Amino acid sequence: MYSIGPLTVAPGERAEGLIPVGTSSYGVQLGIPLVVVNGTQDGPVLCVDAGVHGDEYDGQEAVRRILADTDPAGLRGTLVGIPCMNTPAFEAAARTSGLDHLNLNRIFPGDAEGSYSQRLAAAFVEQVVPAVDALVDLHTGGTFGEIAPLVILQGGYEDLATDLALAAGHELVWKGGTWGGTVRHPTLAAGKPAITIEAGGGTYRESTVELHVHSVRTIMRRLGMTDGGAEPRDSCTTVSGTFARSTTGGFYLGHAEPGESCKEGDLIARITDHYGNTLEEVRAPRDGIVLWVRRMRTVRPGDEVVIFGEVQGAIRP
Numbered sequence: 001m002y003s004i005g006p007l008t009v010a011p012g013e014r015a016e017g018l019i020p021v022g023t024s025s026y027g028v029q030l031g032i033p034l035v036v037v038n039g040t041q042d043g044p045v046l047c048v049d050a051g052v053h054g055d056e057y058d059g060q061e062a063v064r065r066i067l068a069d070t071d072p073a074g075l076r077g078t079l080v081g082i083p084c085m086n087t088p089a090f091e092a093a094a095r096t097s098g099l100d101h102l103n104l105n106r107i108f109p110g111d112a113e114g115s116y117s118q119r120l121a122a123a124f125v126e127q128v129v130p131a132v133d134a135l136v137d138l139h140t141g142g143t144f145g146e147i148a149p150l151v152i153l154q155g156g157y158e159d160l161a162t163d164l165a166l167a168a169g170h171e172l173v174w175k176g177g178t179w180g181g182t183v184r185h186p187t188l189a190a191g192k193p194a195i196t197i198e199a200g201g202g203t204y205r206e207s208t209v210e211l212h213v214h215s216v217r218t219i220m221r222r223l224g225m226t227d228g229g230a231e232p233r234d235s236c237t238t239v240s241g242t243f244a245r246s247t248t249g250g251f252y253l254g255h256a257e258p259g260e261s262c263k264e265g266d267l268i269a270r271i272t273d274h275y276g277n278t279l280e281e282v283r284a285p286r287d288g289i290v291l292w293v294r295r296m297r298t299v300r301p302g303d304e305v306v307i308f309g310e311v312q313g314a315i316r317p
């Protein structure tokens with residue numbers, strides 16, 4: 001038997017249910033939706049989550065698709081899917097929850113006595129982390145922007161998570177930001193490999209769903225959960241990420257696409273006023289790769305307009 005949160009699942013069975021986090025003002029139980037497929041043979045427990053940011057849709061559909069298409073009879077170990085971690089944010093069609101406006105991906109391990117997002121993070125740490133062996137966290141660039149397909153491998157945890165990162169199959173590896181509090185952090189701190197996979201955004205696309213599905217399936221083969229080859233990439237390019245914020249409001253015009261290589265000084269984006277006058281130019285601060293670009297045309301002062309990646313080196317298994 002496999003147990004996680006409120007679910008106990010026999011070998012060869014599947015189940016779904018909610019880890020309770022709190023009750024809405026109209027008396028409905030809110031929480032973390034879980035789908036579990038328990039294989040007939042022993043193996044690792046892989047958790048795949050999406051919807052930490054409510055406006056990142058492609059991963060949410062990818063999780064549902066992977067779980068629906070996984071046959072427990074052919075599975076070694078257990079697959080745990082969290083299709084939408086942050087349901088209040090999803091309902092708000094927003095990155096953050098309308099209940100407390102906190103960015104869930106900055107507040108782990110949370111606080112069981114705190115606001116809804118803090119309780120949600122604490123429930124994940126208490127009930128999901130101990131019940132899984134590895135975590136794949138699916139994101140997109142969000143409603144406001146689009147990101148190049150890449151893996152976030154938290155710096156300092158290379159020994160633990162590099163194999164998972166290479167199995168995801170993307171060329172670019174971002175060694176994580178300087179910030180903590182992501183869903184990766186408590187999982188890695190518990191000694192379990194955890195990565196974030198980013199792709200797409202701006203809108204929902206089937207091609208991004210398929211990209212996420214493909215990465216997770218390859219990781220499952222790499223972990224020995226399903227049959228088939230899953231040789232990791234020969235090498236990946238590691239990048240750091242710096243955020244460019246606009247000093248002015250205006251209309252965003254992009255001159256580079258996510259994943260595009262740039263030379264120092266290349267024009268990445270322009271912000272114009274309503275008359276077409278250029279108010280600001282965003283240029284590559286050095287040679288590197290454009291990781292994320294804005295898709296939302298409205299720019300307000302201080303908004304993110306570009307995430308730029310400087311090439312650090314390569315990882316080879």
Ligand SMILES: [Zn+2]
Pocket residue numbers: 052053056139140
């Ligand atoms: Zn995200």
